[in-house]
Amino acid sequence: MIQDFKNKDVIIIGAGAAGLGVAVALKRMDINFVILEKEEVGASFKKWPEETQFISPSFTGNFFKMPDLNAITPETSPAFNLLTEHPTGDEYQAYLKGVSEHYKLNIATGVTLKSVQKKKGIFIVHTNKGDYHCQFLIWAAGEYQYPDRNTFKGADLCTHYSEISSFKDIKTEDRIVIGSYESGCDAAINLCKEGTKVTLLDSTNNFELINSDSSYSLSPFTRDRLNEEDVYFDYQPESGVKEVRFEKGQYYVETVTNKQFNSPYKPINCTGFKSSLSLVESLFENYDGYPLLNNFDESTKTKNLFLVGPQVKHGNALFCFIYKYRQRFAIVSERIAVRKKIDRSVVKSVINDYKENNFYIKNLSCCDDECIC
Numbered sequence: 485m486i487q488d489f490k491n492k493d494v495i496i497i498g499a500g501a502a503g504l505g506v507a508v509a510l511k512r513m514d515i516n517f518v519i520l521e522k523e524e525v526g527a528s529f530k531k532w533p534e535e536t537q538f539i540s541p542s543f544t545g546n547f548f549k550m551p552d553l554n555a556i557t558p559e560t561s562p563a564f565n566l567l568t569e570h571p572t573g574d575e576y577q578a579y580l581k582g583v584s585e586h587y588k589l590n591i592a593t594g595v596t597l598k599s600v601q602k603k604k605g606i607f608i609v610h611t612n613k614g615d616y617h618c619q620f621l622i623w624a625a626g627e628y629q630y631p632d633r634n635t636f637k638g639a640d641l642c643t644h645y646s647e648i649s650s651f652k653d654i655k656t657e658d659r660i661v662i663g664s665y666e667s668g669c670d671a672a673i674n675l676c677k678e679g680t681k682v683t684l685l686d687s688t689n690n691f692e693l694i695n696s697d698s699s700y701s702l703s704p705f706t707r708d709r710l711n712e713e714d715v716y717f718d719y720q721p722e723s724g725v726k727e728v729r730f731e732k733g734q735y736y737v738e739t740v741t742n743k744q745f746n747s748p749y750k751p752i753n754c755t756g757f758k759s760s761l762s763l764v765e766s767l768f769e770n771y772d773g774y775p776l777l778n779n780f781d782e783s784t785k786t787k788n789l790f791l792v793g794p795q796v797k798h799g800n801a802l803f804c805f806i807y808k809y810r811q812r813f814a815i816v817s818e819r820i821a822v823r824k825k826i827d828r829s830v831v832k833s834v835i836n837d838y839k840e841n842n843f844y845i846k847n848l849s850c851c852d853d854e855c856i857c
């Protein structure tokens with residue numbers, strides 16, 4: 485067993501929903517770990533625009549084995565803690581802080597991972613606070629803090645959604661919003677409520693897309709908000725952006741269908757995120773922009789390196805929502821426990837609990853869907 489302040493059996497990178505969720509499963513299996521977090525618990529949620537709320541609803545169904553959709557452990561519920569159905573980022577961060585305190589998770593904050601090497605079966609994690617060592621590394625550093633500023637020519641001229649602290653701060657006479665999935669709609673709706681005249685550019689015709697899986701089409705929460713009295717904007721389907729230019733005090737947005745829009749105010753880019761995985765690219769094989777993983781969410785290239793969170797993808801099944809990727813916390817922990825030869829009865833009892841609470845999907849044939857957040 486590797487044990488001292490900087491040497492652990494397991495190191496988890498990131499204290500967001502994914503890192504904390506897998507940490508609780510490890511703790512229950514008596515596996516020692518440290519979470520390295522560059523800022524504070526739930527930092528990404530704190531960075532959300534003040535007005536942004538969860539689209540997936542919270543409801544305390546835990547006692548009937550239907551845990552709150554936004555819970556990261558079978559026995560906790562954001563609805564119960566926060567007394568709201570669609571928490572804001574600040575509220576959800578409070579839930580995550582509560583979880584980390586309740587389970588007494590070992591978290592080192594202010595530690596930023598710079599790079600990782602593997603030598604003789606041990607990961608050497610280079611950070612701003614020196615090197616840490618571990619046998620197993622779990623990547624949970626998320627996406628939100630790694631915006632994609634390269635989705636079209638001139639994207640760097642725009643304000644990325646992740647840079648907005650509050651829509652009140654960016655209310656102007658008019659705004660062009662690029663991207664019509666959840667974050668684009670969130671920006672458009674909130675700007676309308678601030679009295680801004682919005683043009684929303686959609687590369688497809690997303691508002692018409694209805695799919696049985698909520699990951700494919702806009703959530704009911706967003707559709708309800710789009711129908712609100714004070715939400716009205718110029719929606720432009722089939723208007724994927726080719727280029728943004730800034731000339732003589734105006735931002736010109738040109739689409740692949742040769743339409744042109746202009747505004748004196750920076751367009752809002754809501755076309756998505758890169759991934760923190762860019763920091764450890766060489767340790768994963770890639771397929772179609774996603775890391776290749778085995779059945780235990782372990783890198784197919786680097787043994788004992790696991791991935792948890794919204795970047796986990798198997799076939800067409802993308803685990804981008806909390807209620808999806810939490811299904812894999814116990815799978816990763818179980819694999820580490822087996823390799824560490826942890827007492828089987830302890831592991832079995834934890835796995836049974838996760839299974840009974842619908843927190844454990846091993847057979848992936850059931851979840852053949854795509855995601856749009």
Ligand SMILES: Cc1cc2nc3c(=O)[nH]c(=O)nc-3n(C[C@H](O)[C@H](O)[C@H](O)COP(=O)(O)OP(=O)(O)OC[C@H]3O[C@@H](n4cnc5c(N)ncnc54)[C@H](O)[C@@H]3O)c2cc1C
Pocket residue numbers: 497498499500501502503520521522523524525526527528529532536537538539540554595596597598624625626627628629666667670760763792793794804805806807857
């Ligand atoms: C606007 C918006 C609305 C959403 N709504 C929903 C919803 O309703 N329901 C839902 O299920 N999901 C929703 N999501 C998705 C959800 O927020 C993400 O799936 C979730 O935040 C991912 O959790 P994570 O732990 O993987 O990443 P994060 O929450 O980003 O956590 C990663 C952590 O790693 C830390 N970190 C990053 N890099 C390093 C480093 N180099 N060294 C050390 N630490 C590092 C960060 O500080 C952060 O604390 C939404 C996302 C957005 C953007």
